[in-house]
Amino acid sequence: MTERSMHEATGGTAPVVVIGAGPVGLAAAAHLYERGLDFLVIEAGTQTGASVAQWGHVRLFSPWRYNIDAAARRHLEDAGWSAPDQDWLPTGSELIEEYLTPLAKLFGDRIRLGETVTAISRLGFDRVRTSGRDEAPFVLRLSSGEEIRAAAIIDASGTYRTPGPLGAFGLAAYGEAEAAPFVDHALPDVLGVDRETYEGRHTLVVGAGHSAATTLLALAELAETRVTWAIRAADASRTYGGGEADALPARGALGTHLRAHVEAGRIALATGFFTQAVTTSGDQATVVSRDPAGQEQLITADRIVVATGYRPDHSIASELRLDNDPILGSTRALAPLIDPNEHSCGTVPAHGVDELSHPEPGYYTVGVKSYGRAPTFLLATGYEQVRSVVAALAGDWEAARDVQLDLPETGVCSANLVSAQEQRVEEAKPESGCCG
Numbered sequence: 159m160t161e162r163s164m165h166e167a168t169g170g171t172a173p174v175v176v177i178g179a180g181p182v183g184l185a186a187a188a189h190l191y192e193r194g195l196d197f198l199v200i201e202a203g204t205q206t207g208a209s210v211a212q213w214g215h216v217r218l219f220s221p222w223r224y225n226i227d228a229a230a231r232r233h234l235e236d237a238g239w240s241a242p243d244q245d246w247l248p249t250g251s252e253l254i255e256e257y258l259t260p261l262a263k264l265f266g267d268r269i270r271l272g273e274t275v276t277a278i279s280r281l282g283f284d285r286v287r288t289s290g291r292d293e294a295p296f297v298l299r300l301s302s303g304e305e306i307r308a309a310a311i312i313d314a315s316g317t318y319r320t321p322g323p324l325g326a327f328g329l330a331a332y333g334e335a336e337a338a339p340f341v342d343h344a345l346p347d348v349l350g351v352d353r354e355t356y357e358g359r360h361t362l363v364v365g366a367g368h369s370a371a372t373t374l375l376a377l378a379e380l381a382e383t384r385v386t387w388a389i390r391a392a393d394a395s396r397t398y399g400g401g402e403a404d405a406l407p408a409r410g411a412l413g414t415h416l417r418a419h420v421e422a423g424r425i426a427l428a429t430g431f432f433t434q435a436v437t438t439s440g441d442q443a444t445v446v447s448r449d450p451a452g453q454e455q456l457i458t459a460d461r462i463v464v465a466t467g468y469r470p471d472h473s474i475a476s477e478l479r480l481d482n483d484p485i486l487g488s489t490r491a492l493a494p495l496i497d498p499n500e501h502s503c504g505t506v507p508a509h510g511v512d513e514l515s516h517p518e519p520g521y522y523t524v525g526v527k528s529y530g531r532a533p534t535f536l537l538a539t540g541y542e543q544v545r546s547v548v549a550a551l552a553g554d555w556e557a558a559r560d561v562q563l564d565l566p567e568t569g570v571c572s573a574n575l576v577s578a579q580e581q582r583v584e585e586a587k588p589e590s591g592c593c594g
């Protein structure tokens with residue numbers, strides 16, 4: 159397609175459809191509103207920020223200054239809203255109550271709740287047919303049975319609804335389905351509504367990301383509660399992170415506090431743990447690890463929390479021409495910028511419509527879903543993504559390509575995590591580390 163607006167391409171008769179009313183979907187709506195483009199937001203949950211509500215008890219590690227989209231702020235302030243204290247770290251619930259809900263109210267019936275997008279294609283075209291494809295509007299099937307049309311689609315449907323499995327090789331552990339009553343996926347409200355489930359019991363937390371760290375710290379606060387933490391790695395330095403070097407102190411503190419609990423023996427750490435199977439007996443579950451060398455470890459616990467990350471679900475778009483990275487499931491152009499095999503510094507170069515485009519013109523994956531399985535997504539990244547994509551949809555390619563992003567670093571690079579010998583080799587290089 160030539161570089162014109164998507165509305166021109168499809169005759170401008172259908173709205174831009176945004177999938178998901180999370181923080182990034184609503185930011186997209188704010189930019190579409192500001193650009194004067196017709197839009198509709200389809201949200202599967204019964205409230206805006208439905209996935210954030212699942213972890214509403216968790217305090218974000220980024221303060222308000224990073225969590226509010228610029229176009230959303232302008233629109234809200236025009237309506238008389240005052241921004242919360244820029245340095246305050248809101249909980250997920252506060253993010254919804256103080257920002258997402260007032261924002262969504264401004265869009266009225268342009269947000270439809272309780273409707274899941276189940277499939278997407280192009281009107282009159284399956285994935286194979288080419289001639290005239292770019293001019294055809296999209297069709298979206300909804301869970302209500304309705305079929306709607308779209309001039310373009312901004313897919314901000316997140317990854318929270320598709321968590322990773324307990325099994326270590328990305329596959330479900332043997333017995334995982336049968337053990338489901340013993341398992342919670344991150345992040346249970348350990349100090350709130352789920353307290354009774356965890357207090358006085360032994361919980362095994364599997365996973366090495368922020369969700370695992372957050373859950374472990376909450377468990378460590380409970381009285382007479384045994385906590386075991388299992389990770390695949392040989393040590394936990396990646397989870398401990400950059401500590402005081404982290405530009406977001408709350409994110410750095412997560413790892414620092416976790417390390418203190420492990421060193422004090424409050425949390426038992428099992429390294430080299432590759433979950434293979436889980437069995438249950440009475441009130442307990444036994445998780446079996448078998449590492450690649452065949453070495454076994456067994457941990458018996460009352461509860462298991464699986465915090466092995468999240469995955470993008472591209473199945474709704476399987477009739478579109480997607481070009482996803484085979485490792486991460488992000489767009490191909492974005493992958494080298496965020497691959498956790500290479501990067502852990504929390505920064506990503508500014509990127510926008512060009513990195514988020516697929517061979518299917520007019521379909522963009524944004525927000526945490528755009529990162530696929532990469533774990534370092536921040537809201538500020540998503541806000542710049544949708545600013546750029548919406549500018550392109552409006553035909554303002556200059557603004558679309560003028561991408562700017564200033565993200566707080568984690569204070570730790572992948573290069574800091576290699577062995578001492580490799581570290582010396584890295585240090586001998588003029589520019590070491592992925593943040594350089």
Ligand SMILES: Cc1cc2nc3c(=O)[nH]c(=O)nc-3n(C[C@H](O)[C@H](O)[C@H](O)COP(=O)(O)OP(=O)(O)OC[C@H]3O[C@@H](n4cnc5c(N)ncnc54)[C@H](O)[C@@H]3O)c2cc1C
Pocket residue numbers: 177178179180181182183200201202203206207208209210213216217218219220224273274275276314315316317318319345369474524525526527535536537538540
């Ligand atoms: C515990 C936790 C803490 C985090 N803390 C921070 C932080 O401090 N700072 C930060 O910058 N980032 C943080 N993140 C990362 C990230 O910013 C959040 O995950 C954020 O919610 C991503 O926003 P999103 O709009 O892309 O996706 P989501 O918030 O996941 O929203 C997606 C929406 O799409 C809806 N949906 C899904 N499928 C469909 C469908 N088929 N049809 C219609 N609707 C659908 C969902 O119901 C959901 O409402 C955190 C993430 C987690 C999990």
